[in-house]
Amino acid sequence: MRAIVTIALRELxxxxxxxxxxxxxxxxxxxxxxxxxAGVLSYQIQMLEYQTYGMRGGLPLTERTIAPMxxxxxxxxxxxxxxxxxxxxxxxxxxxxxxxxxxxxxxPTGIILGKYLGLLLFLAIAVGLLALPPLTLYAxxxxxxxxxxxxxxGLFLTAxxxxxxxxxxxxxxxxxxxxxxxxxxxxxxxxxxxxxxxASGGTVDKMLAYFSLMNHYQNFLSGVISSADLSYxxxxxxxxxxxxxxxxxxxxxxx
Amino acid sequence: xxxxxxxxxxxxxxxxxxxxILTILLALAAYASHRYxxxxxxxxxxxxxxxxxxxxxxxxxxxxLTMTVYIQERGDRRQQIQDLMEKYQVINPSMTIRYxxxxxxxxxxxxxxxxxxxxxxxxxxxxxxxxxxxxxxxxTNGLIRLSKGSAKTIRFVSGHGEHPLDETPDGGGGKDRFxxxxxxxxxKGEGYGVEGINLAEAEKxxxxxxxxxxxxxxxxxxxxxxQRLKTWLDAGGRLLVMQGPGSxxxxxxxxxxHGVTFLKGVTLDPAAQMIGGSASTPLISRYTVQHPITKGxxxxxxxxxxxxxxLETPPADSKEQRIRLLEGAARGWLETxxxxxxxxxxxxxxxxxxxxxxxxxxxxxKQRLVVTANSNFLADAYVGALGxxxxxxxxxxxxxxxxxxxxxxxxxxxDGGLNLPGADAVLLFWGLVVLIPVLLVGxxxxxxxxxxxx
Numbered sequence: 001m002r003a004i005v006t007i008a009l010r011e012l013x014x015x016x017x018x019x020x021x022x023x024x025x026x027x028x029x030x031x032x033x034x035x036x037x038a039g040v041l042s043y044q045i046q047m048l049e050y051q052t053y054g055m056r057g058g059l060p061l062t063e064r065t066i067a068p069m070x071x072x073x074x075x076x077x078x079x080x081x082x083x084x085x086x087x088x089x090x091x092x093x094x095x096x097x098x099x100x101x102x103x104x105x106x107x108p109t110g111i112i113l114g115k116y117l118g119l120l121l122f123l124a125i126a127v128g129l130l131a132l133p134p135l136t137l138y139a140x141x142x143x144x145x146x147x148x149x150x151x152x153x154g155l156f157l158t159a160x161x162x163x164x165x166x167x168x169x170x171x172x173x174x175x176x177x178x179x180x181x182x183x184x185x186x187x188x189x190x191x192x193x194x195x196x197x198x199a200s201g202g203t204v205d206k207m208l209a210y211f212s213l214m215n216h217y218q219n220f221l222s223g224v225i226s227s228a229d230l231s232y233x234x235x236x237x238x239x240x241x242x243x244x245x246x247x248x249x250x251x252x253x254x255x
Numbered sequence: 256x257x258x259x260x261x262x263x264x265x266x267x268x269x270x271x272x273x274x275x276i277l278t279i280l281l282a283l284a285a286y287a288s289h290r291y292x293x294x295x296x297x298x299x300x301x302x303x304x305x306x307x308x309x310x311x312x313x314x315x316x317x318x319x320l321t322m323t324v325y326i327q328e329r330g331d332r333r334q335q336i337q338d339l340m341e342k343y344q345v346i347n348p349s350m351t352i353r354y355x356x357x358x359x360x361x362x363x364x365x366x367x368x369x370x371x372x373x374x375x376x377x378x379x380x381x382x383x384x385x386x387x388x389x390x391x392x393x394x395t396n397g398l399i400r401l402s403k404g405s406a407k408t409i410r411f412v413s414g415h416g417e418h419p420l421d422e423t424p425d426g427g428g429g430k431d432r433f434x435x436x437x438x439x440x441x442x443k444g445e446g447y448g449v450e451g452i453n454l455a456e457a458e459k460x461x462x463x464x465x466x467x468x469x470x471x472x473x474x475x476x477x478x479x480x481x482q483r484l485k486t487w488l489d490a491g492g493r494l495l496v497m498q499g500p501g502s503x504x505x506x507x508x509x510x511x512x513h514g515v516t517f518l519k520g521v522t523l524d525p526a527a528q529m530i531g532g533s534a535s536t537p538l539i540s541r542y543t544v545q546h547p548i549t550k551g552x553x554x555x556x557x558x559x560x561x562x563x564x565x566l567e568t569p570p571a572d573s574k575e576q577r578i579r580l581l582e583g584a585a586r587g588w589l590e591t592x593x594x595x596x597x598x599x600x601x602x603x604x605x606x607x608x609x610x611x612x613x614x615x616x617x618x619x620x621k622q623r624l625v626v627t628a629n630s631n632f633l634a635d636a637y638v639g640a641l642g643x644x645x646x647x648x649x650x651x652x653x654x655x656x657x658x659x660x661x662x663x664x665x666x667x668x669x670d671g672g673l674n675l676p677g678a679d680a681v682l683l684f685w686g687l688v689v690l691i692p693v694l695l696v697g698x699x700x701x702x703x704x705x706x707x708x709x
Contacts, residue, residue, distance in 0.1 A: 017706055022699020026692040033687035040680070043673060058671015133687050141673040146297030210289055223298035226345070231288035239281050246274045250267065 003106045007114025012121050015084070021122065024080055029129055032073050036133040039065040062144040066134040067221040070151040073130055074217055077159045078187050084122070085166025086180035088115045089244070093174045108248035112167065112241055119163045127156045147223030154220020157233035158213065162187055164240025171244035187213070190236075294345055299669040305342050306663045309391055312398035319349045320398075321378040324389065325357045325369040332373060336389045343394065368440055370639070377401050385445070392663040400445070400657065407465035407655050408448035411435070412480075415504075416473030418634060420451060432636040435470060441644055442651060454480035460487040465655040468495045471630030475505025485509050491621030493654040497630035500562040513617045514567035514577050515626050520591040522561045522611045522628070523599065524584035535594065537561055537613065539583040546578050546616060548625070548649040554642030556581070562628035563589045563611040574619055581614030581627070616653070625650050 015021040043064045050059055092098040101111060131152055137143045162183075169183035170176070194212030209215055213236075216229040296304045305313075313320070322340055326333050333354075340352045357364035357372065367376055370387070377384040377397050386397040411420055418435045439449045452460070452467070455477055460467065467484070476484070488494050488509070498504050500521050510516065524537035532538060536559040542549035558581075569575045589607040590599055601608070614627040632643050651657075675683075 016699075017702060019699045019703045022695050022702075026695035026699070029695065030688055030692035033691070037680075037684045037688060040673070040675065040683075044675065047673065058668040060668045061670045061673055063670075132691070133683075136683055136687070137673070140675040140679070142670050144299045144670040146299060147670075150297045210285070222303060223296065224303045225295045225297060226292050227294070228289050228292035231284065235281055235285050235288070242274075242277050242281075246270060246277070249270050249273075 004110050004114040004117060007106070007111060008117035008121060011088075011115055011118025015118070015122055021084070024084060025126060025129060028073070028076055028080060028126065029132075031076060032069055032130055033133050035072050036065065036069040039068050040137075060144070061137065061141050062147045063222070065137065066143060066148050067151055069133065070130070070155050071217070071221055073155055074158050075191075077126075077155075077162055078191060079184070081159060081162040082166050082169070082180040082183040082187070085119060085163050085183060086170055086176040088119070088167050089170045089248075090173055090176045090179045091170075094176070102248070102251070109245055112171075112244050112248065116164065116167055116241060119167070120160055123156060123159045123163065127152055127159065130155070144223065147221075150220050150223045150225055153225070154217050154229075157220070157230070158217050161213070161233045161236040161240070164237035165190075166240075168240040168243040168247075171247040290348060292345055292348075300666060302666045302669070303342070305346065305391065306395070308663065309343070309395040309398075310346050312395045312402070313343045313347045313350065315398065315402040316347060316379050317349065319351070319379070320347065321351050321353065322394075323353045323355060323367070323376045323378070325355050325364055325367065325374045325376075326372055326389075327358060328354075328356045332389075336373060336375075339389060339391060339394065391665075395663060407657070408450055408461075408463050409442055409466045409468060409651060409655065410450050410452040410461075410464050411468045411470060412454055412472070412476075412484075413451040414453045414455060415476060416471075416502075418470045418630060420449065430635070433471075433631065433634040435633060435635070437635050437638045437644075438633045438647060441638070441648060445648060445651070447651065447655065454483050457483075459483055460492070464492075466493045466495060466651065468497070469504055469506075470495075470497050470633070471499055471502040472504045473502055475503050481506065481509065488622060488624070493621075493623040493656075494625075495650060495654055496624070496626045497633070498562070498627075499560055499629050499631060501560070502630065510626060513575065513624055514569060515615055515617065515624075516565045516567075517628060518563040518565055518589055518607060518611075520563060520589040520606065521594060522558070522563055522584050522587060522609075522613065523590045524587040524609070526584070526586055527557070532557065533559075534587070534599075535560055537583040537587065537611070539581050539613070543582070544578055544580060546580060547653045548580055548616060548646070550649075552642055552645060552649070554645065556642045556646045557632060557637060557640050558583070558613055558627075558629040559631045559637055560629070561611075561613055561631075563607065564613065564615055564626060564628045566612055566615045576616075576618045578616045578618075579612045580616045580625070582610045582612050584609040584611045587611065623654050623656075625654060 043059065043061065046064070047059055089098075092101060102108075106114075131148075134143065134148055165186055166179070166183040169186070170179040172182070173179050190211060190213045192212075192214075193208050194215045210232075216232045219226055219229050294303075296302070322343070324336055324340065326336055337352075337354075344350050344352060355363050357369050357374075367374075368385075369376075373387070373389045375386050375389050375394065375397070377386070377394075379401055382401055384397045384401040386393045411417065413420075418433050419431060420435050420439050422430060422434055422436050442449045447465070452464075454460075460483065464487075467487070469484075484492075484494070484506075496504060496506060496510070498517060507516070521535055522537045523534045525534055527536050527538040528534045530538070536557050538555050538557050540555035542552050566577055566579055569577050587609040588601045589609075589611050590601075591605045592599060592602065613629055614625065617624040617626075631637055633647050638644050638647070
């Protein structure tokens with residue numbers, strides 16, 4: 001257990017020593033903040049129209065500003081996570097540090113969990129940072145805290161699943177670039193599966209709809225936590241990690 | 256450990272089997288988690304939670320239930336309906352949802368007699384319920400009706416030139432515009448049995464009769480028929496009398512007991528003319544009285560060739576409730592003169608000034624009575640217009656005591672409003688979009704430079 005934490009912290013430190021993590025956070029934050037501001041602006045305009053026409057009820061603030069921002073953040077992470085996860089194992093293999101790690105008394109499972117934990121810590125920081133813009137709304141309005149928290153949880157779980165897929169891709173190759181392309185491809189495919197998954201409701205359609213990342217994330221954004229969505233992300237993460245573990249076990253045989 | 260070929264193969268196959276087992280386990284877990292799910296609604300006021308009645312209604316079908324939604328594949332409503340249906344499905348996982356695009360599969364839509372997008376057919380075993388509006392309120396009420404499975408029968412009196420229930424070609428071989436074939440289909444869609452009855456032949460009204468409808472008879476009923484009808488009504492029967500200017504049921508005495516008198520003349524409504532109709536087709540667009548029949552009605556209804564009704568207020572000692580259900584032609588009048596002359600105008604001495612009452616509802620004890628001064632609004636030529644079909648179904652439901660309609664209000668928005676002054680918005684923009692990212696890059700660059708210098 002201690003070894004896992006050690007690896008995780010080493011990984012996290014490595015990320016923040018290089019400019020990559022900082023740049024990534026800056027870009028992610030800048031774009032999300034921009035979209036958030038745009039959302040707030042359009043909300044104000046819509047509210048004005050709403051009042052002009054004397055419509056009763058209100059415009060849901062969280063639904064119109066925070067949820068879209070978090071939704072877009074997931075798309076951005078879909079682009080950025082492969083860059084972050086591509087090096088996790090492939091880089092070690094390329095730089096020749098892998099044999100040292102592989103021969104250490106730590107099991108492949110331990111190594112994978114450590115690396116993944118490091119990634120999760122980074123994601124926690126990123127999600128925490130992205131919570132800042134919505135938090136400013138509390139000074140001026142009355143956002144729905146439950147929905148906001150559900151959205152943050154969803155974003156974290158989505159990004160965690162992205163990371164696990166990236167880790168799997170990274171374990172499958174020695175070239176970080178290839179790992180990035182593969183994980184990006186897989187993630188994008190998973191993201192857009194729902195485009196076909198909403199047709200007539202046959203078994204194939206239902207399966208497509210189930211595998212679609214977007215369908216599951218959407219529930220979190222609307223403030224609904226479903227055990228099915230939770231397990232989807234946990235299972236996807238588990239699948240990525242187990243794949244990576246099987247890969248490393250197979251590597252050992254060759255070595 | 257010495258690795259020869261066979262151990263290598265052995266370990267590899269072990270790994271492969273392990274991978275296979277893991278995949279199967281993951282798939283099983285995914286299926287189980289999808290099949291049996293629990294939901295928590297974190298929103299303020301539980302905006303995504305079904306009302307208690309809806310939960311109860313859908314749980315009443317443990318052995319399964321099919322909802323077939325007729326909706327176009329693309330469009331916003333599709334997603335809304337899908338979200339709603341899934342909420343029901345989460346509560347009752349044995350429920351299946353099917354989607355049919357009526358544009359892509361017109362044959363299926365025709366078979367199910369789907370007229371509007373968003374029609375949902377609820378099916379449990381042999382029983383079906385059709386709802387034309389996919390809101391929580393409508394679906395839940397549909398489910399309640401479905402679970403009750405009322406085998407209630409509505410009987411239409413025949414034998415006096417009433418509107419025919421089935422299609423009978425007129426002399427020229429065309430369809431009878433005044434037939435009630437669609438009205439019959441509407442009732443059947445709601446799960447009612449629809450049959451004719453000849454009161455002169457039947458010794459008395461059959462036991463299982465929920466409602467008797469008298470739709471625009473041309474000739475008065477025979478004495479014996481009147482008597483049978485009155486006996487039934489007085490014993491707590493439920494009757495719908497529709498009688499336009501050209502028809503006469505001969506029920507004056509019986510209706511008079513309930514304060515209902517038909518007035519002579521044809522209702523003329525200049526307002527209907529303004530929206531492109533004919534003045535003799537009064538249009539009712541506002542339902543002012545609070546009554547189960549008109550509750551929730553938003554679409555206007557039209558009554559081509561309509562008479563008027565005079566409703567007396569009940570005597571003080573009576574428990575009878577008399578309600579002016581439909582009132583129209585606020586700026587019109589009841590024309591007693593000859594319409595064919597082409598010269599019609601309001602004649603204060605003979606004509607009654609609007610508003611004219613077109614429909615009334617009377618209730619006392621178990622007894623329920625609806626009288627309209629028009630029977631054409633239900634005819635095939637007009638029943639599809641605006642809210643006519645809804646009005647009729649509401650009448651039928653109320654008469655058949657199926658009106659304990661459960662009202663479910665849409666959840667209110669709890670987090671509306673934002674009071675963000677312009678200066679603060681500018682500050683937020685610069686702070687969030689520029690300052691923080693620059694800070695982040697700055698810190699990153701500093702660390703990197705420091706480490707490089709070392």
